[in-house]
Every structure is written in C-alpha cells, then in structure tokens.
Amino acid sequence: MGQQETVATSLADTVREGIGAALAQVDADLARRYPGDPGTRQPVHTVYVPGDAFAADTLRSWGDQALAALDAHAPDAGALAAVLGLPGTLADEVHDRVRAKLIREPVEDLRIDFEDGYGPRPDAEEDAAAARAAALVAAAYENSTAAPYMGIRMKCMEAAVRDRGIRTLDIFLTGLMAAGGLPDGLVLTLPKVTYAEQVTAMVRLLEAFERAHGLESGRIGFEIQIETTQSILGADGRATVARMIEAAEGRATSLHYGTFDYSASCGVSAAHQSLDHPVADHAKAVMQVAAAGTGVRLSDGSTNVLPVGPTDRVHAAWRLHHGLVSRSLARAYYQGWDMHPAHLPTRYAAVYAFYRGGLEQAAARLAAYVAKAGGDVMDEPATAKALSGYLLRGLDCGAVDTAEVARLTGLTRADLDALAGRPAATGA
Numbered sequence: 001m002g003q004q005e006t007v008a009t010s011l012a013d014t015v016r017e018g019i020g021a022a023l024a025q026v027d028a029d030l031a032r033r034y035p036g037d038p039g040t041r042q043p044v045h046t047v048y049v050p051g052d053a054f055a056a057d058t059l060r061s062w063g064d065q066a067l068a069a070l071d072a073h074a075p076d077a078g079a080l081a082a083v084l085g086l087p088g089t090l091a092d093e094v095h096d097r098v099r100a101k102l103i104r105e106p107v108e109d110l111r112i113d114f115e116d117g118y119g120p121r122p123d124a125e126e127d128a129a130a131a132r133a134a135a136l137v138a139a140a141y142e143n144s145t146a147a148p149y150m151g152i153r154m155k156c157m158e159a160a161v162r163d164r165g166i167r168t169l170d171i172f173l174t175g176l177m178a179a180g181g182l183p184d185g186l187v188l189t190l191p192k193v194t195y196a197e198q199v200t201a202m203v204r205l206l207e208a209f210e211r212a213h214g215l216e217s218g219r220i221g222f223e224i225q226i227e228t229t230q231s232i233l234g235a236d237g238r239a240t241v242a243r244m245i246e247a248a249e250g251r252a253t254s255l256h257y258g259t260f261d262y263s264a265s266c267g268v269s270a271a272h273q274s275l276d277h278p279v280a281d282h283a284k285a286v287m288q289v290a291a292a293g294t295g296v297r298l299s300d301g302s303t304n305v306l307p308v309g310p311t312d313r314v315h316a317a318w319r320l321h322h323g324l325v326s327r328s329l330a331r332a333y334y335q336g337w338d339m340h341p342a343h344l345p346t347r348y349a350a351v352y353a354f355y356r357g358g359l360e361q362a363a364a365r366l367a368a369y370v371a372k373a374g375g376d377v378m379d380e381p382a383t384a385k386a387l388s389g390y391l392l393r394g395l396d397c398g399a400v401d402t403a404e405v406a407r408l409t410g411l412t413r414a415d416l417d418a419l420a421g422r423p424a425a426t427g428a
Contacts, residue, residue, distance in 0.1 A: 063106030134175025227258030259301030
C-alpha cells in the first residue's frame, strides 16, 4: 500500500519526445490562433449615431426616449407580456429590469459613424466633426457619463474614400491622446472589407500611430465589418473571413454582420433584406466557424423597421425586433445593432428574457456538474464552459444578479470565470 505499482510499456521515451518535437510548431500555432475567450465583457448591442448628430447628451437622450416609448406603449409588465408573448412571472422581472437599465445604462456600446450614416462631406466639415467627437468621448470618460464602449466607424479602405477614412481616424485618435490618452473602452470599426490586405493595411496604420505616440504595440484593436460577399467567399473559392482574422495579427476584436449591404450584394430585394434571410444565415454561419476559439466576438446586424408612430405600429415593430434578437441569441449571436432609441426596450427585453428564462435550469445543471451529482443530463466540461459563459453574460448585462447566481449555483464569479476558461474578470 502507498507504493505506485509498476506497469509494463513498450515504447521508449524517445518516441514520446520525438512526437512532442514534431508537434511543437502545431502546439504554438494552436495557442496563437485560438487563444479562447478574452474574458472581457461583450456588449449586447451597438448603437450607431452619425458624426454630426453625436452630442454630449446623446446617451442620456437615447435612454430618455426609450423610457418614453416604454411608458407610452407598454407601461407595465402585463402590457409588455401581451405585446411580446412573455409569461407573466417572467414579464414582471423583465419589465422592471428593462426600466432600471434604461435609467442606469441605456447604451452599452456607441459607435460615432463617419461612414454610411454620415456620408460624403467637405473635408473641413468632417475634420471638425472628428475632432469634436474625440473631445466629447474624452469628456464622457472623464466625467463618468460614457458608455462602457465607445468609438468611431471610419470610412473603408477602398480607393475612393481611403484617404478620408485614414484622416478621420487620425484626427479622432490624436484628439483622444491630446485629451489624456486612449480610453479602455475604445472601439474602432473598419467597414466594407473585401480583401484581407485591407485588414493588413489597417494593422499597419495602427502600428504607425502607436509608434508616433509611444504606445505599446497592439494597444489598438478594431472590428471588421462583414458587408460584402467577398468577405465571405473570395474569388479563389476560399473562405475569406478566416484570412481576415489572421491578417489582423491579433488586433481583431469582433466581426459585425452588415445586414443591408451584404443582402444587397447578394441581390436580395429591399423588401426581403433581413437578419433571418437565408443569405444572412449562411454568412453568419461562416463567420461563426471562422471566429470560434480565436477570441474574436460576433455581432449580428439590425432591423430597419422603426418602432415609431401609433401604438399598433410600435407594437408590430417591437414584436419583429424582439423575435429577431431572440433568434440571434439562440444562435449564439449575443450582440446586434440598434438604430433607434425605441429599439432599446425590446433589445433589453429579449436579452433579459433569454438569460432569466434559462437561469434556474442553467444554474442547476452547472451546480450538479461541479458537485458531480449526476441527474437526467450528463454534462461534459465543454457544456459546463457554455453554462458558465451563459451566466457570465447574464451578469455582465444586468439580466441576473451575482447574489442569485451564487444562491442557485454555490459558485462565485471567479469560479464561473474558471469554468468558462476566462482570465480573471474584467467585465462590468
């Protein structure tokens, strides 16, 4: 007893060592290409505001307009349940949390748009708008009124607008540096990417800016917007989006699907351009597989049906938006675009119903897994990772509370991070 039993083997140590040496490059490549989840909070949406419309009170204005829409068209949980088909108990929880969210943090991610939402302007006008955007963003972080994530969408790297996009980005980043430095929540969006070489150009541009200001190499990341057929399938028949992630050299933070540009590039008529069209599902499936394990997040696009006008029209638009967001969440697209303040109530209603509706089941399965208690479902480590990731996303957006997750699972936030394979928590 207490002594290890000797077992017979046939292979010499040199065999194992030789295999290890042969696979060393593969091991390093896997670690580089597939680092896993970055462990940061992912916003549930991105709000786009044209560069000339962005103001110091934009975030609060969106929240106030969203609250006004909620109070006018679904003033209580029963009304919200009737519109969206939520169960009564869940509707009570969701309605209260949506109101609180719109008061506390109506926008999680704001993109000041200098591309399609802004359009071509005289150079002096866009210069001034970019400098003004930098000053307003810096002030918002200084006085604690900023969204968790903020930044700009520049014009793309195509020849006709390339110089203008580079100049706008330079003015914006230079303004932030002059105002005290780049905020932690800075996000940049590169739209209409067609070739991986355009992503490489963005990397070289950011490297030059970092050198000019003595910043750490790799400090500035960016999103890649998938809006063209060439970004999914190249002329050579290869899946282009994977090459774009590689071309970003670790700087790509997410892939954003552009609903209307991509649909139009596929020839889909305007009446049928939607997040749930088959061409959208195909593009997003390719994006999802290409990004899996890389640490690059995914974002769905938007609906252009606005919840405005009489109550019956608002309710119809809300049902559409709620259904599309819920569909995206079920397909592991945990972020999307919102184009109007009145989209916020149904964005958060869908998100909160998704996380609260599955809270008890997910918590029970995770607690049983940790306790090795068994049950009617035999979960594996990969499923435990998904369950903990689900609870963490719910915590990050305010759908669930730390205390109730701890009560249901017996686990701390650090425990959930470890099970999800995340580094130490840095989310809000």
